[in-house]
Amino acid sequence: MSIHIGARENDIAKTVLLPGDPMRARYIAENFLENAICYNEVRGMYGFTGIYKGKRVSVQGTGMGIPSISIYVNELITQYGVKNLIRVGTCGSMQEGLNIRDIVLAMSSSTDSAINKLRFNGMDYAPTASFRLLKKAYDIACEKGLNVKVGNVLSSDTFYGDDPDAWRLWAKFGVLAVEMETAGLYTLAAKYGVDALTILTVSDSLVTGHATSSEEREKTFNDMIEIALEVAE
Numbered sequence: 030m031s032i033h034i035g036a037r038e039n040d041i042a043k044t045v046l047l048p049g050d051p052m053r054a055r056y057i058a059e060n061f062l063e064n065a066i067c068y069n070e071v072r073g074m075y076g077f078t079g080i081y082k083g084k085r086v087s088v089q090g091t092g093m094g095i096p097s098i099s100i101y102v103n104e105l106i107t108q109y110g111v112k113n114l115i116r117v118g119t120c121g122s123m124q125e126g127l128n129i130r131d132i133v134l135a136m137s138s139s140t141d142s143a144i145n146k147l148r149f150n151g152m153d154y155a156p157t158a159s160f161r162l163l164k165k166a167y168d169i170a171c172e173k174g175l176n177v178k179v180g181n182v183l184s185s186d187t188f189y190g191d192d193p194d195a196w197r198l199w200a201k202f203g204v205l206a207v208e209m210e211t212a213g214l215y216t217l218a219a220k221y222g223v224d225a226l227t228i229l230t231v232s233d234s235l236v237t238g239h240a241t242s243s244e245e246r247e248k249t250f251n252d253m254i255e256i257a258l259e260v261a262e
């Protein structure tokens with residue numbers, strides 16, 4: 030057991046999918062995994078391990094934001110020996126050509142969080158995806174004929190910011206979309222020498238103001254889950 034995960038060491042697979050929402054972890058386990066067992070209920074942050082096409086895979090809710098995902102990622106790597114961490118989440122598009130339901134593979138992550146400024150004494154660090162997982166995910170998404178874009182995302186500390194136009198500066202510099210976790214995930218994966226990737230589905234657009242219905246969200250979420258599970262090793 031670690032502080033926030035009530036599992037024994039071998040309960041968790043070497044590859045873990047990481048949705049922010051613990052109910053999505055349950056949805057993935059129930060709909061995509063065979064023989065899934067629930068290994069964690071601490072704080073309602075469900076974790077499951079099961080089998081996908083013969084591969085042992087886990088899925089762990091992370092909560093929202095860099096502090097929350099960092100707790101789970103830290104414990105998964107240091108206490109449970111996890112080697113591949115694949116975040117599956119939603120994002121808000123910041124670019125005109127990036128539409129609702131499109132898939133984004135986060136090659137790198139910018140952030141307004143101070144977490145790496147504190148860690149690196151005021152200097153910048155560039156949180157970057159595992160190229161191996163990124164290439165695999167890109168190839169699988171293309172084979173499936175999905176609309177996929179690869180690039181920089183913004184991991185923001187605020188969902189409800191004070192300046193409604195703050196995203197435009199990031200957009201001007203080519204950042205594709207905003208979410209709230211990837212900078213934390215990629216930095217910890219680098220620190221511990223393991224592989225990480227974020228796969229996102231566009232759920233809303235800051236450019237057009239459109240948002241997906243819950244029905245649409247479920248369908249496109251399934252495409253993203255399948256990519257993540259195919260990438261799993």
Ligand code: HPA
Pocket residue numbers: 119120121185187188207208209232233
């Ligand atoms: N902001 C932050 N995170 C998000 C958003 C957003 O607009 N959409 C989906 N995740």
